Amino acid sequence: MNVLTWGFGKLGQLGNGKGETDTQHTPVRPKLPTNTEVCDIHCGGYYTAVISKNGHLYTFGCGKYGRLGTGDEEDRLEPVKIKAKDDDKGNITFRKVSCGIWHGAAIANDNNIYIWGYGKSHGVLGDPTLPSAALPTILNGPFNSIVSGIACGNNFTLLWTSDGEAYSWGCGRHGVLGHEDGSDKNTPTIISSFKNNSVKVIHMSAGFAHSGVVNSDGRLYMFGKGEDGALGLGPSPPKQVNEPRLVSTLQDVHITELSCNVGEKHGHTLCVSNQGQVFAFGDGYKGKLGLGDQNSHFAPAEIPKENFNGEHINHVSAGGIHSAAVSAEGHMFTWGCGSDGRLGHPEGKGHRYLFRSDVPREVEGLSKVGKAVSVSCFYYHTVALIETRKT
Template sequence: MAVYTWGFGKAGQLGTGTASTSHTPQLLKCEDVIGQASVSQISSGGLHTCCLTDDGRVMSFGCGKHGRLGSGNDEDQLSPSPVKFPHNTKIVQVSCGSWHGAAVSEDRQLFTWGYPRACGVPGIIPDPRGILTPIPVPSFTPGRLSGVSCGHNYTLAWTDSGQAFSWGCGRHGVLGHGTEEDSPTPREIEVLSDKGVAFMDAGYAHCGAVTKDGAVCMFGKGADGALGLKEKTLGNNLVPTKVNSLKGVDVVEISCSVGEHHGHTLAVTRDGQVYSWGDGYKGKLGTGDQEPRFEPTKIPPSSFQNEAIAHVGSGGIHSSAVSVSGRVFTWGCGSDGRLGHPEGKGHRYLFRSDVPKQVEFFKPNQHAEMVKCSYYHTVALVNEVKR
C-alpha cells in the first residue's frame, strides 16, 4: 500500500525530501528504504511520522528532537529512514506521541524511544539528547500485550486479556490512577481492571478506552468538554468514567485530539456511524457550526455521502475519517494544508470546513485504509486497486 501526506512540512514530517508545506496529498517515495515491502500501518506524532511495513520494519521522518525518530540521533529527517530496533525484531504495531514513540513486537515485547519521561524505563542514563533508539520496557505485563498509544509525555497500553496500563506524565489525570502524579513505570489502571479493554487512544491532555462490549470510558482534561461527560462535568477527570450518553451505542474506535487547547474526541461505531464531542473550534466537530458539544453528537451520515465510516482521526484543530469504500473526508481548520483541499491554498488563517468534505485528490481506484492526524499534518494509507 502507498502512503500519502499533506499539510505543514517545516520539520520534514511529510517525508517528501523537503520542508515544504503541501495543500494536496503527496506520494511518499520510500522504495530505497523498504525495497519491495509494503506499508501496513501509519502513525503521526509531534512534527514527525512513522510507517510500519508488512515485514515488520519501521521507518520515520520529520523532527528528530529528543530522539523521537528512533534513528540513533536527534537530527531531522526529510525523507524516510529506518528506526533502529535490535536485530531480528519484527514489529506489529507502532505509535507516535508528541516527543516519543512506542512499538509492539511480534513476540509482544514493548519498545519505546524519544523523550525519557514517557518511555517507562527508569534507571537508565540516556544520552542527554533523549533515548535515541528503541529500548525494551522490562517486565511490562503478565498478559499478552495487544496495543500501545502515545500521548503528550505519557503512554497507554493494553493486553489481550483486557488489562490497561499507563505511565509517564500524569498532568490532568491522563494516567487514570486517581491523581495527577507521574508514574515512571507501567502501572495498571485499576478502575478498568474489570472492564475488558479492547482499544485505547492517548491525546494531548485527555484520553479514553473502548471496552470489549463497546462502551467508552474517558479521563484527563475535561475543560473543553472533550470527555463527553456533559456540561456539569468539565474539570479534570482523574479516573476513567463511562460516557453514559453512549449507552446502547457499540463503539469500536475513538480518537482524542492532539492539541493542548480546544480538546475534542471522535468515535466510530460498529455500524459505521461517527460521533463527536468537545470544543467546536474551527468546525472540527463536523456538526456544521463551531459550537461546543458536551456529550456525544452524531455527525449526520449525509455528511459522509451516506457511507459507513471505518476509521477516524483527531488532529489538534482538524479531523478526518475513512469510509468503508476507502474515501477520505476531512473537516475543521484548513490552514497550512491540513485538510488536503487545494482551494485552501492562499487562505492560511481563514479556510475551514464545518462539515466533512471528501478529499477529491484520490482516484476511484485508490482506496484509503487508514488516516492519521497530527496537529499540523495528515497521513493516509492507500490501497491502489488494479483495474
C-alpha cells in the same frame, strides 16, 4: 498498500524528499524504498512513522529529542529505516507503531515493546533508569499477556493487553493516566478501576490532555482534562477526571474506536460505532467537530451520515484543530481548519488562516490513487494508508 502525506512539511514530516519541505495541500508520496508495502502508519509531533509489510520501521521528520529513533537528533526529510538498540543486523520486525509529541513506541512481532525519544519528562519511557533513548529500547513491563496496542500521548503512554488489562505511565497531569491519585508514574502501572470492575479493554486513545477507552462491550470511558467538554460527560463539565468515567449517553451505542485530539488547547474527541456512525464532542474550534458550526458540545453528538455521503465509517482521527474519517467504501473525509494544507483540499492553498470546513468533505485526490484504509492526524499534517488500485 502505500502511504500518502499532506500538510505542513517544513521539518520533513511529509517525507517526500530532500529539499522538499514546502506545505502540501494535496497528497504526496514519501520516498520509501521502491515496492515497499505498508501495513501501519502514525504521525506525531512534526514526524511520521510507518511499518512495512515485512516489519521494517521507518521514520521521518523532526529528530529533536530523539523522537525519530535514529540514534541522533537530526531531522530526516526522507524515510529512514530504524534499528532497535542492540540489533545491528536489523532482525527485529514490528507490527504496530504509535507516535507522541516527543516519543514513540512500537510493538515487535516477537511481542516485545520498544520505546524511544525524550524520557526526562515524567518517566514517559516507562523506565526511571532511562532518561532518554535515541534508539528503540525494549520496555520490560509487568504485563500478564500479549500486548494488543499502545498509544503515545503528549508526555504519557497507554497500553492494553490481549486479556483486557490497561496500563499507563508518564505525566499524570489532568488525570490522563486514569489513576485515582492523578500522580506521575515512572513505570507501567495497571489502571486498577478497570481491573476491579472486571472491565476488559480493547482500545485506548492518548491525546494531549485527555484519554479514552473502549471496552469489550462497546462502552466508552473517558478521563483527563474535562473543562472543554472533550470527555463528553454533559453540561457543566468537570475540570478534570482522574479515574475512567462511563459516557452514559452512549450506553445504547456499541463503540468500536475513538480518537482523542492532540492539540494543547480546544480538546475534542471522535468515536465510531459498529453501525458506522461518528460521534463528536468537545471544543468546536474551527469546525473540527464536523457538526456544521464552531459550537462546543459537552455531550456526544452524531455527525449526520449524509455528511459522509451516507457511507459507513470505520475509522477516525482527531488532530489538533482538524479531523478525518475513513469509510468502508474507502473514501476519506476531512474537516476543521484547512490552513497549512491539513485537509488535503487544493483550494486551501493561499488561505493560511481563513480556509476551513465545518462539515466533512471527501479528499478527492485519494480516490484517484486507490482505497483509503486508515488515517492519522497530528497538529499540522495528515498521513493516509491507501490500498492502491491494480494497474
